[in-house]
Amino acid sequence: MSEKNKAILTGRHFFSGDLACAEGALAAGCRFFGGYPITPATEIAERMARRLPQVGGTYIQMEDEIASIAAVIGASYAGLKAMTATSGPGFSLMQENIGLAVMTEAPCVIVNVMRGGPSTGQPTMAGQQDVMQAKWGSHGDYEIIALTPSTVQEAFDLTIEAFNYAEAYRVPVMIMMDAIVGHMWERVTIPPADQIKIVNRKKPQVPREKYAPFKPDEDLVPPMAVFGDGYHFHATGLTHDEEGRPRTESIKTQQTLVQRLCDKIRKNADKIIQIRETMLDDAEIAVVAYGIEARAAWSAVRKARNAGIKAGLLRLITLWPFPEKQVAEVAKKVKTIVVPEMNYGQLVREVERAAKTTPVTFLSKLGEEPHKPEEILEAIKGGKH
Amino acid sequence: MAEQTTQIAHPLEPFLRKTTIPHIWCPGCGDGTILNSFVTALKELEVNLDKIAVISGIGCIGRIAGYTNTDSFHTTHGRPIPFAVGVKLANPELNVIVISGDGDLFAIGGNHFIHAARRNIGIKVICSNNFNYGMTGGQQGPTTPLASRTATTPFGNIEHPFNLVHLAAASGAVYVARWTTLHVRRMTESIKKAIQKEGFSFIEIVSPCPEIYGKASKIGTAMDFMNWFKKASVIQNFSDPAQAEITAEKIPVGEFVDVEKPTFEKLLREMTAQAQGKVTGGA
Numbered sequence: 001m002s003e004k005n006k007a008i009l010t011g012r013h014f015f016s017g018d019l020a021c022a023e024g025a026l027a028a029g030c031r032f033f034g035g036y037p038i039t040p041a042t043e044i045a046e047r048m049a050r051r052l053p054q055v056g057g058t059y060i061q062m063e064d065e066i067a068s069i070a071a072v073i074g075a076s077y078a079g080l081k082a083m084t085a086t087s088g089p090g091f092s093l094m095q096e097n098i099g100l101a102v103m104t105e106a107p108c109v110i111v112n113v114m115r116g117g118p119s120t121g122q123p124t125m126a127g128q129q130d131v132m133q134a135k136w137g138s139h140g141d142y143e144i145i146a147l148t149p150s151t152v153q154e155a156f157d158l159t160i161e162a163f164n165y166a167e168a169y170r171v172p173v174m175i176m177m178d179a180i181v182g183h184m185w186e187r188v189t190i191p192p193a194d195q196i197k198i199v200n201r202k203k204p205q206v207p208r209e210k211y212a213p214f215k216p217d218e219d220l221v222p223p224m225a226v227f228g229d230g231y232h233f234h235a236t237g238l239t240h241d242e243e244g245r246p247r248t249e250s251i252k253t254q255q256t257l258v259q260r261l262c263d264k265i266r267k268n269a270d271k272i273i274q275i276r277e278t279m280l281d282d283a284e285i286a287v288v289a290y291g292i293e294a295r296a297a298w299s300a301v302r303k304a305r306n307a308g309i310k311a312g313l314l315r316l317i318t319l320w321p322f323p324e325k326q327v328a329e330v331a332k333k334v335k336t337i338v339v340p341e342m343n344y345g346q347l348v349r350e351v352e353r354a355a356k357t358t359p360v361t362f363l364s365k366l367g368e369e370p371h372k373p374e375e376i377l378e379a380i381k382g383g384k385h
Numbered sequence: 386m387a388e389q390t391t392q393i394a395h396p397l398e399p400f401l402r403k404t405t406i407p408h409i410w411c412p413g414c415g416d417g418t419i420l421n422s423f424v425t426a427l428k429e430l431e432v433n434l435d436k437i438a439v440i441s442g443i444g445c446i447g448r449i450a451g452y453t454n455t456d457s458f459h460t461t462h463g464r465p466i467p468f469a470v471g472v473k474l475a476n477p478e479l480n481v482i483v484i485s486g487d488g489d490l491f492a493i494g495g496n497h498f499i500h501a502a503r504r505n506i507g508i509k510v511i512c513s514n515n516f517n518y519g520m521t522g523g524q525q526g527p528t529t530p531l532a533s534r535t536a537t538t539p540f541g542n543i544e545h546p547f548n549l550v551h552l553a554a555a556s557g558a559v560y561v562a563r564w565t566t567l568h569v570r571r572m573t574e575s576i577k578k579a580i581q582k583e584g585f586s587f588i589e590i591v592s593p594c595p596e597i598y599g600k601a602s603k604i605g606t607a608m609d610f611m612n613w614f615k616k617a618s619v620i621q622n623f624s625d626p627a628q629a630e631i632t633a634e635k636i637p638v639g640e641f642v643d644v645e646k647p648t649f650e651k652l653l654r655e656m657t658a659q660a661q662g663k664v665t666g667g668a
Contacts (some may be wrong), residue, residue, distance in 0.1 A: 006394045031475075032471065032474065032475055034467075034470075034471060036474055053656060053657045053659075053661070054401065054660050054661060054662035056657060056661065056662075058474045058475065058653065058657075060470070060474060062467060062470075062500075063467075063496050063497060063500040064496065066463075066467070067466075067467035067496075067497050067500070068467075070460065070461075070464040070467035070468045070470075070471065070497075071468065071470050071471030071474070072441075072471060073460075073468060073471065074458075074467070074469060074470065074473075074474035075472065075474065076471075076475075077458060077471075077472060078438075078471065078472045078473075078475030078476040078479065079475060079476065080475040082471070082475070097464060099461075100460065100464075102462050104458070110548065121517070160537055198409055224590065226578055227456040227472055227476065227479060228435060228436060228438070228456065228476050228478065228479050229435070230435040231456065232434065232435070232455055232457075233456060233457075234401075234402065234405070234451050234456075234457045234458070234459070235457070235458045235459070236450075236451065236458070236459035237460065237461055238459065241657035243404060244406075245405050245451070246402060246448075246451065246459075311390040326480070335586060354602025375662040377640050
């Protein structure tokens with residue numbers, strides 16, 4: 001069996017979201033995992049510890065999550081597709097180096113199997129409490145990409161896409177998976193290798209003397225050399241020019257760099273953002289939901305339709321960059337929006353901002369259980385009159 | 386009569402990234418000496434510079450990665466070691482060298498140091514120990530001597546300092562040495578040895594910080610530091626690292642550890658081969 005075939009387990013499987021995520025990473029070409037055990041993400045590390053050596057990759061359990069993300073960035077600079085997986089407390093520890101990955105444009109994937117917080121919170125219980133942290137957790141202005149699966153199949157599919165986005169835009173990409181999706185078991189179909197779209201980072205097309213490691217192409221993304229290839233290039237977390245030289249006192253360099261780091265995501269948002277619309281065409285009430293909550297919302301919308309209420313569902317797959325335009329378009333069509341989340345009010349703020357004058361009802365759920373369809377249905381009915 | 390002058394390139398020029406120099410270091414700082422020794426070691430070993438990666442953290446010496454004409458990365462504070470671990474494991478062919486300061490490696494980054502040493506990952510760590518946080522203005526750090534005055538110990542330091550060679554040896558480093566910036570030749574030889582050595586190697590360089598620490602501690606100028614190093618240094622090769630504490634009277638220097646132990650990369654290679662079914666007798 002070739003290494004590629006060992007990495008892509010084409011066929012039907014019964015997986016948890018965590019396992020599907022690990023298999024998606026392997027299928028995407030991930031060959032380095034640095035992590036630290038944490039509930040409810042540990043199964044990803046365990047799967048990678050077993051599977052990476054089989055495909056010639058490297059698994060290492062680091063001393064903490066700070067080291068895990070640092071090693072992932074190092075492996076990325078040495079040319080490998082690299083990933084880590086964690087949960088809230090570990091995600092918090094990673095934030096500074098997520099900023100480093102943004103600043104040095106290191107392609108990498110960070111999985112956060114979300115549990116209940118703050119602090120140690122509820123380790124074995126699910127939450128959606130880290131979705132704002134995914135965008136704002138590190139200091140400074142920056143943009144990242146964050147995806148959220150609602151099914152185990154999607155955990156597999158989106159992990160592949162996460163690597164593709166990371167490579168295409170040289171940015172950390174996050175899989176924000178609530179622990180219910182992480183731990184539930186469903187059927188997953190892994191397609192043949194030749195049917196899986198793989199994106200690899202652009203390599204420099206110029207000789208070493210002419211290579212400027214942070215000089216972007218038209219898409220605002222610079223080609224990336226690999227340590228050991230003879231380019232002798234420098235990267236730093238300091239504000240730097242296109243050559244990679246620190247420019248800590250240049251206003252212009254700071255403006256140019258920070259704007260480009262944000263704009264390479266913002267200006268490509270339409271290409272990045274993924275949503276799913278269900279029964280929205282004639283809808284008067286829209287539910288905007290993601291992750292496990294979107295499944296309850298889907299059920300609620302169907303029940304509403306059966307009761308003669310024109311409800312529809314906007315399911316967010318991309319959380320960041322926030323699908324502002326898509327939410328705004330839905331908001332224009334409907335009279336009211338319902339947002340159920342497993343937190344005390346996070347992404348709803350973004351929805352409200354995009355919805356402008358359309359009223360938004362927020363449904364909060366804290367603790368393991370997502371909303372019951374009936375609870376969302378009640379809110380839909382409440383918004384009907 | 387006009388004399389003809391010819392420009393001769395500095396012999397170390399190919400090893401330095403000219404576009405980032407002049408460096409930021411103060412007059413009398415030991416970091417330039419460390420950079421000189423390091424690139425001299427590269428030159429004398431005739432290594433392929435394409436296969437060298439220099440990784441640094443934050444602090445004065447942290448800028449060194451930008452000055453070497455190799456692949457280099459200036460990480461966040463305290464994190465050059467785990468970054469270097471990722472580089473080394475992703476491409477074990479690379480010679481990955483961490484050069485950073487005492488605060489970066491042993492305060493904020495202390496956990497990474499002991500674990501990389503314990504795993505015997507084949508990275509080399511060179512520490513510029515200047516007894517304080519120079520870049521932020523001279524605060525107390527993990528190697529500041531007891532009773533020493535700094536910006537944050539105005540009444541004298543009440544913390545016991547690390548004995549770095551003891552820490553490295555106890556954590557599992559296979560090569561451990563300490564020199565001062567006075568010992569340029571010996572330092573260079575140790576760096577050469579570390580570069581050629583398999584496994585986790587550690588070299589502490591006791592380094593003067595006359596502009597910041599020298600003033601606060603009243604040690605004085607760069608010359609005063611050099612005179613202290615000259616007077617207090619005692620070469621004690623392969624003596625007990627536990628007894629190698631630095632005091633005002635004595636700076637034990639030399640090679641303390643030089644042993645062989647399977648590296649993480651070697652064990653990883655073997656385990657991977659077994660997992661891939663290339664080795665018989667596996668589970």
